[in-house]
Amino acid sequence: MTMTAVVSIHSPDGTAAPVPDVARAMVLGRLPDAPTQMPTQRLVRDAAPVSFLRALFFGPLGPVGT
Amino acid sequence: MSATAPRIQVKAPRRVRLVRAVAVALSLTTGGGAAAIFVQYSAVNGLTPLGLVSAVFLFFSTTWLAWGACLGVVGLKPFHLRRPFTHLPPNGRTVVLVPVFNEDPQVTFARVAAMYLSVNKATALPVHFAILSDTRDAAIAKAEDLWFARLLDETGGAGRIFYRRRAQNTGRKAGNIEDFFARSGAAYDFALILDADSLMEGDTIVEMIRRMEADPDLGLLQSLPAVVRAQSVFGRVMQFAAAFFSPVFSRGLARMQGHTGPFWGHNAMVRVPAFVASCGLPVLSGPPPFGGHILSHDYVEAALLARAGWKVRLDTDLKGSYEEGPESIVEHAKRDRRWCQGNLQHLRIIAAPGLRKWSRFVFLQGVFSYIAPVLWAGFLITVVTDRVTAPPPDYFPDPHQFFPVFPSDETAKAIGLAIGIFGLLIMPKLLTATEAIVTRRTRQFGGTFNALLSVLADFILLSIMAPVLMAYQTRSVFQVLMGRDGGWPPNRRGGATLTVAEAWEASRFIVFSGVVGLVVAHFLTVHIILWVLPVLVPMIFSPLIISWTSRLVAPSSHRARLFTTPEEIHTPPILALHDEILARWEKIARTPEAGADTPGLMEPARA
DSSP states (O other): OOOOOOOOEEOTTSOEEOOSOTTTSOEESOOOOOOOOOOBOOOSOSSSOOOHHHHHHHOSSSOOOO | OOOSSOSSOOOOOHHHHHHHHHHHHHHHHHHHHHHHHHHHHHGGGOOOHHHHHHHHHHHHHHHHHHHHHHHHHHTOSOOOOOOOSOOSOOOOOEEEEEEESSOOHHHHHHHHHHHHHHHHHHOSSOOEEEEEEOOOOHHHHHHHHHHHHHHHHHHTOBTTEEEEEOSSOTTHHHHHHHHHHHHHGGGOSEEEEOOTTOEEOHHHHHHHHHHHHHOTTEEEEEEOOEEOOOOBHHHHHHHHHHHHTHHHHHHHHHHHHTTBOOOOSSSEEEEHHHHHHHOBOOOBSSSTTTSBSOSSHHHHHHHHHHHTTOEEEEETTOOSEEEOOOSSHHHHHHHHHHHHHHHHHGGGTTTOTTOOHHHHHHHHHHHHHHHHHHHHHHHHHHHHHHHHHSOOOOSOSSTTOSSOOOOOOOHHHHHHHHHHHHHHHHHHHHHHHHHHHHTTGGGGGTOHHHHHHHHHHHHHHHHHHHHHHHHHHHHHHHHHHTTOOOOOOOOOOSOOOOOHHHHHHHHHHHHHHHHHHHHHHHHHOGGGHHHHHHHHHHHHTHHHHHHHHTSBOOTTSHHHHHTOOHHHHSOOHHHHHHHHHHHHHHHHHHSGGGOTTOGGGSOOOOO
16 A cells, blocks of 8 residues: 655755645655754855866865865 | 764875875876877977977877776786675665656666565665655656555555655755755665666675674765666677776776775765765856856765765675666767766866865866867877978978988887877776686676677777767867856666667767868878878768667677676576566556556656
């Protein structure tokens, strides 16, 4: 027997949101409700995009903190 | 729950660092040597700026070739088998993640059914499966719903097999997995990340859990998936090459990586707390292709795990891990376009703080793997242009001399250089073939004669296809540099023969480039035409090559036996089980009660 339960959808940042359209966002079978935090890692400085040549020859703008 | 921080900051062992240093030095020396010989050859008629540019192109291209050869040589010696680590039953809470995006749910969910049954046979540990759908096509989404019900009925897996579909596929596959971890990650110690076309034996999954448990500092364990079920000429050539050559090159990679191994995005197990703490990917500033979401997220995640002090390991001795590959040059080129963009995007993060040196080097390797064909193309173009624009030889440099001065004949150097470069191309394959004979690995490929014949045919076919693949890669690189985002088109799985007309549509720019090259060579530098014909002729005939290599090969035909792989001789249990389930489901889909709307009758997802 299929266990069907519409639970919720989650926004891209992982927070639960009300279900606006059950047909488009469905959850069949209840996934474990065990949230975690995925801290976003810093990889590059949030500056203006670098050009390819600049990135190639001078590196993508150096250290960027934590 | 496993610890969220590794106990040690892993450093590459001394032996690994020595192997890396020797390989880098050898590659640079080989590249430098090739460039020096070329300069000597070119200097006979006076070295021009274009000649110098050609030498630079040749230096980088040959260095890259030599690096590949070094990987092959380092990987020649087989590993001692690691398994079994322990016979103790595993107890880590594990979930198998199957991200899907507009795939055929009948085939994909049958894979999940097979793996679920296989893992339950292998262990009493309750292993969960989560199908993470990013499907955007409403009809396919409906079919996923129905086939999921069939999957639960078939396996009795309610409560252990889950399905969810996101309303928006933000962040593509990486975002899909991140979404799962954000809501359910704390429930698991380990997650086996698969692709929609992945298959893995239950025993292999259990063995991977054991290995993760045996080393608490191991953040990610990558298996080496074998390519299976290829049906076309192209698919079978690539499948054979992956089965015959990849283990050697991957061992070479594994010996050089130390604790900073690769992640190829699938058929790998991650330690969930480590992954969650280390691998939250940022959205890069600016628009695609260099900004936006990170496209080739797997390499970045491996680098981030290593940055946080976790080991990332490739275990080439793990068997029972499978994937499917593209069946035509065009499908290969489409996937390659995405990988090209992803790898070039890594230029943005190659200098990110705290990364291990090897991680940066891996990013650089990825970039090189895509610009290498451009460098070869640049070498060919500058050499031809240099010859066209070169002044005629001056036989009387002194106006008062009586006898002409002939330039010294350096043809021998040019031929020696060509043979050397050809040797770099073919040597790793010859050494691998020797290794396969010595270790009797050839028996898995239909015997020594059949294996060697396949190696020869592989070399010939790849030589014919190489200029076509080079043209696609070159176009991809220029598209990315011009800022064109290739997006993430769905994969077209399974065999699909392309007609010559379809192939022409996909390759007319290659034909045009080849014809222009031939005309230029014929009218301007006819004496070097023989040197460029091996490149230009396949380009001109690329529609025929693409169409012919996409043709399906009957499993019983002589040509099918040519590229025999171990999985074709002995069908792995998981493949047999998948076939069995799929056959049963296809019967269900064809029953009159199922009706015309039955999703089993649906065509596979098309790009």
